[in-house]
Structures are given as structure tokens and as C-alpha cells.
Amino acid sequence: MTGEEKDRATVVDARGLRCPIPVIRLARQAQSLADGDRVTVWSTDPAAVYDVPAWARMRGHTIEESIDVDADDGPFQAITVRIGG
Amino acid sequence: MSLAEAPGATPQLRADLAPRVPRYRGWVVDPVASHASSPRPTPAAPSARVHLDAGGSARLHPLARQALDQALAEGWADPHRLHSESRRAAALLWGAREAVAGAVGARTEEVHFAPSHVAALHAGVRAVALGRRRTGTTVVTSAVERAAVLDAAAFVTARGPDGARHEIVGVDPLGRVDAAAFSRAIASPGVALAALQHSNGEVGTLQPLEAVHHAARAAGVPLLVDAGAALGHVEIPTSWDLLAADSADWGGPTGVGVLVVRRGVRSTADWPEDSGTWFPGGVAVPSAFAAAVALQACIEDRDSEDARRRALVDLVRTRVPQLVADVEVVGDPLDRLPHVATFSCLFVDGEALVSELDRAGFAVGSGSACTSSALEPSHVLAAMGVLTHGNVRIGVDRTTTLADVERFLATLPGAVARVRAMLGVESL
Numbered sequence: 319m320t321g322e323e324k325d326r327a328t329v330v331d332a333r334g335l336r337c338p339i340p341v342i343r344l345a346r347q348a349q350s351l352a353d354g355d356r357v358t359v360w361s362t363d364p365a366a367v368y369d370v371p372a373w374a375r376m377r378g379h380t381i382e383e384s385i386d387v388d389a390d391d392g393p394f395q396a397i398t399v400r401i402g403g
Numbered sequence: 404m405s406l407a408e409a410p411g412a413t414p415q416l417r418a419d420l421a422p423r424v425p426r427y428r429g430w431v432v433d434p435v436a437s438h439a440s441s442p443r444p445t446p447a448a449p450s451a452r453v454h455l456d457a458g459g460s461a462r463l464h465p466l467a468r469q470a471l472d473q474a475l476a477e478g479w480a481d482p483h484r485l486h487s488e489s490r491r492a493a494a495l496l497w498g499a500r501e502a503v504a505g506a507v508g509a510r511t512e513e514v515h516f517a518p519s520h521v522a523a524l525h526a527g528v529r530a531v532a533l534g535r536r537r538t539g540t541t542v543v544t545s546a547v548e549r550a551a552v553l554d555a556a557a558f559v560t561a562r563g564p565d566g567a568r569h570e571i572v573g574v575d576p577l578g579r580v581d582a583a584a585f586s587r588a589i590a591s592p593g594v595a596l597a598a599l600q601h602s603n604g605e606v607g608t609l610q611p612l613e614a615v616h617h618a619a620r621a622a623g624v625p626l627l628v629d630a631g632a633a634l635g636h637v638e639i640p641t642s643w644d645l646l647a648a649d650s651a652d653w654g655g656p657t658g659v660g661v662l663v664v665r666r667g668v669r670s671t672a673d674w675p676e677d678s679g680t681w682f683p684g685g686v687a688v689p690s691a692f693a694a695a696v697a698l699q700a701c702i703e704d705r706d707s708e709d710a711r712r713r714a715l716v717d718l719v720r721t722r723v724p725q726l727v728a729d730v731e732v733v734g735d736p737l738d739r740l741p742h743v744a745t746f747s748c749l750f751v752d753g754e755a756l757v758s759e760l761d762r763a764g765f766a767v768g769s770g771s772a773c774t775s776s777a778l779e780p781s782h783v784l785a786a787m788g789v790l791t792h793g794n795v796r797i798g799v800d801r802t803t804t805l806a807d808v809e810r811f812l813a814t815l816p817g818a819v820a821r822v823r824a825m826l827g828v829e830s831l
Contacts, residue, residue, distance in 0.1 A: 337772050337780070338792040338826070342750055345831040365772040365780040365791050372790040376729065376749060 353402030586618030604632030606734030616642035655694030751793030
């Protein structure tokens with residue numbers, strides 16, 4: 319994936335929110351997206367790194383990447399999901 | 404029979420106990436007499452609370468309560484002194500060790516009572532790591548061992564020499580380690596100790612113990628098996644070098660752990676010297692005695708209890724996904740413990756669900772992050788790659804009835820729906 323394509327992913331900022339809220343915010347956003355669209359969730363919740371992939375598996379979406387981001391205002395996990403497989 | 408009349412309770416008879424188990428069993432638990440007379444717990448009235456969180460904290464077995472009473476009356480003394488009261492306590496303790504040895508296929512002197520299951524696991528890992536430090540410094544464990552094993556492995560390797568490491572072998576989505584991968588890790592050079600649970604207490608999956616022990620034997624590496632969720636519930640194979648277990652899990656008193664160390668396992672005490680070699684200060688004799696009595700009683704009716712509890716667990720595992728949308732039932736469907744059922748509900752806050760069920764009269768466990776003090780999800784669910792939030796863990800014991808489980812199944816859908824409604828996720 320090129321950087322340009324990556325920029326097109328919708329971002330759900332769920333930093334500071336605890337499970338299961340990050341997954342719920344992500345799922346809510348996913349409802350308005352079409353198959354093939356990408357959405358990235360930013361989370362500081364230690365459960366999100368497990369629960370986002372589990373949700374994606376249960377809903378037939380695909381995890382594209384999961385990266386540690388070291389931002390100025392604190393580290394978080396950025397997980398990008400491709401909707402509909 | 405009162406313990407004072409028991410053949411083993413007078414000190415001069417201790418030597419007679421040498422060929423022991425059959426004769427001793429007669430008074431540790433007289434299976435026929437005690438069973439016939441022990442009242443089967445009355446099923447809870449429909450309005451009563453239902454405790455479905457027996458993993459690691461089962462209700463006290465009625466025979467354990469009886470044994471505890473008797474042992475408190477007659478075995479209360481310090482077992483290390485020379486007078487008759489003390490010797491009686493020592494005989495009770497020896498009898499308890501003997502009973503556990505009989506249950507796991509060990510020699511009596513290989514059985515040690517610990518003040519807790521955690522202490523048993525810590526001591527096993529620490530003493531073997533220290534005893535074998537010249538042979539190796541790596542500790543191999545599965546990713547789904549109890550925290551006490553993982554923490555002890557991290558502890559001994561962190562303070563070990565350069566190169567000491569804790570090698571963690573992952574599991575498949577059912578929670579099982581790959582026997583070949585685990586065996587390869589054991590066979591690599593410099594391994595001090597390997598630890599693999601008999602079965603996982605959170606999700607019920609059995610581990611490939613025999614194949615792994617075979618590999619450990621071939622590599623000359625001692626295998627510590629945590630049977631904490633299994634002993635008293637299923638037959639434990641003899642594929643281990645150290646075995647740890649938990650009295651509270653099989654219906655004995657709390658505050659009693661077990662560590663069995665096969666003769667020939669190299670170990671060095673990693674703590675100050677004491678007459679209690681493995682567990683300085685020893686344990687409460689009455690509690691250890693009651694734990695052994697409860698264990699024998701559980702083994703006595705294990706087969707009938709097994710079938711009964713498997714039927715309850717199967718009912719939970721089959722019905723929950725039919726009754727509640729977006730549920731993952733986790734753990735191996737067949738090759739599993741008879742009394743544990745675990746599932747996770749999507750978009751559900753585990754803490755809210757446990758509280759909702761508690762209000763409705765049901766005590767259940769959970770591996771969700773929000774239910775733990777550390778706010779970390781269960782490392783077992785995480786290692787399996789299954790949903791960690793909205794997790795419910797059911798542990799049934801001998802008092803759990805079909806009516807209890809049916810009431811739980813009737814209550815669960817409403818409880819999940821209320822939590823989901825609070826979060827506004829019904830349409831997701």
C-alpha cells in the first residue's frame with residue numbers, strides 16, 4: 319500500500335477509551351463505509367489490539383496493519399481494517 | 404470413625420503405614436460409609452443465588468468440612484514436636500500426603516503441601532531454575548500458563564545470567580500449544596525447566612501433555628505440570644516431573660496448594676533453610692488433611708460427576724450462541740475439562756455483564772480487561788486471538804443443578820441485551 323492510499327483511511331480516534339468502547343466506535347464508523355474502504359482506529363486500550371481483530375473476523379473484515387505509534391501526546395496503537403474482506 | 408481411633412493417628416503406628424494406602428484410606432475417607440452418610444447438598448431453591456464461578460474456588464466439599472472439624476479437634480498441634488498431640492498432627496499430615504500421593508501416582512515423600520497454589524508454582528519454578536543453573540538458564544512455558552508460572556519464569560530469568568530467557572510458546576485459537584513446537588523449544592540447548600499446564604482453567608482446553616513430557620524426557624529437562632484446574636476433576640496422567648495443584652479447586656479448603664516433586668529432579672531451595680524444606684513454616688495440618696479427604700472424595704465419584712457436569716457444560720456451550728447474537732464460545736469443544744465453559748459477547752462490557760448477572764442472582768467469572776484490577780485482558784484469551792471483552796467464565800461444581808443452568812440460560816439474553824442497550828449497540 320502506498321502512503322497516499324493509507325491517507326484515505328477514515329480515522330476513529332478512540333484514545334483514552336476503554337474496552338469495549340473502541341470496538342464499538344469502530345463498528346459504528348464501519349456501518350457507513352462500503353466494501354473495500356479502510357478505517358483506522360487509534361486506541362490506548364490494551365484490549366483493542368486483540369478485540370479489533372476478533373471483531374473483524376466475526377464481521378468478515380480484514381486487518382491490514384497494526385502499528386505502534388509514538389506520538390507527542392503519548393503512544394497508541396493504530397489498527398487499519400479493510401471493510402468486507 | 405473418629406480420627407483418634409484411626410489406625411494411623413497414634414505415633415507408634417507410623418512405621419506400620421509403610422505399605423499403606425489401602426489400609427490408610429479406610430480412615431482418611433471411608434468411601435462407602437462416609438458417602439452413604441454424607442448428605443448430598445440440597446439443590447438451591449429457585450430464589451437462591453447460583454454460584455457458577457467454581458474455578459479455583461469451589462464450594463467446600465461436605466466431607467472436607469467434616470474432616471476439617473475432626474482435624475481441628477484432634478490434629479491442631481504443631482506437627483514438629485515430640486509429644487503425643489504433636490505426633491498425632493504429624494500422622495494426619497503424613498496421611499494427607501499419602502492420600503495425595505495415591506491420587507496422583509507418586510511416593511508420599513514426593514508430596515509437599517504449600518500455603519497456596521501460587522506458592523507451589525513459584526517454588527517449583529524457582530528451585531528447579533536454581534538447581535539446574537549450570538545446565539541451563541532458559542525457562543520454556545506456554546503462553547496460557549497461569550500468571551504465577553509466567554511471573555516466576557520472568558522472575559528467575561530476569562535475575563539470571565546474561566542469556567537467561569523465558570521462551571513462551573504460543574497457542575492455537577482453541578488455546579492448545581502445538582506439541583511439536585513446544586517439544587522443539589524444550590530440545591534447544593540450555594533449557595533449565597519447562598512448564599505446561601495439564602489443561603487451561605479459563606477455557607478448559609487440554610494440553611498435549613504426554614507428547615511434551617516424552618520430549619522433555621528425551622532432552623533431560625524436567626517438566627512442571629500445573630494441574631490446578633484439573634486434579635480432582637479428571638484423571639491426571641503421570642507425564643510430569645513436578646506437579647502443582649490447588650485444594651480450593653476441587654472443593655478442599657483455601658490456603659492449601661500441592662507441589663509434587665519426583666525423586667531425581669534437581670532442585671535447590673531458593674529461600675532460607677527451614678525444616679519445611681519446600682515450604683518454610685509448613686501449612687495448617689487440619690486444612691491439608693481436609694484437602695486430601697476432599698480429593699479422595701472427588702476421585703471416588705469422579706466418573707458420575709464427570710458425565711453430569713459435561714452435560715451441563717455442553718448445554719451452556721450449545722445454547723448460549725443460539726440465545727445471544729454475536730457470541731464466541733471458546734476452548735476445545737471435546738478435548739476439555741468437564742466443568743468449565745467460557746464465551747465472549749461482542750460489544751459488551753464484561754464488568755457490566757458480571758454485575759448485571761450478579762444482580763439477577765448469578766456469580767460468574769470473567770477474563771475481560773475491565774473486570775481485572777490491572778485493566779489488562781486475560782492473557783489466555785489474548786493468546787488465543789479470541790474476543791476478550793464481554794467475557795463470561797462458568798465453572799460448575801457438584802452442587803450445580805440442571806435447573807441452575809437453565810435459569811442462567813433464561814437470564815443471560817436479557818442481561819446481555821440490557822448491557823448492549825446501555826452502550827447503544829443493538830444495530831451494530
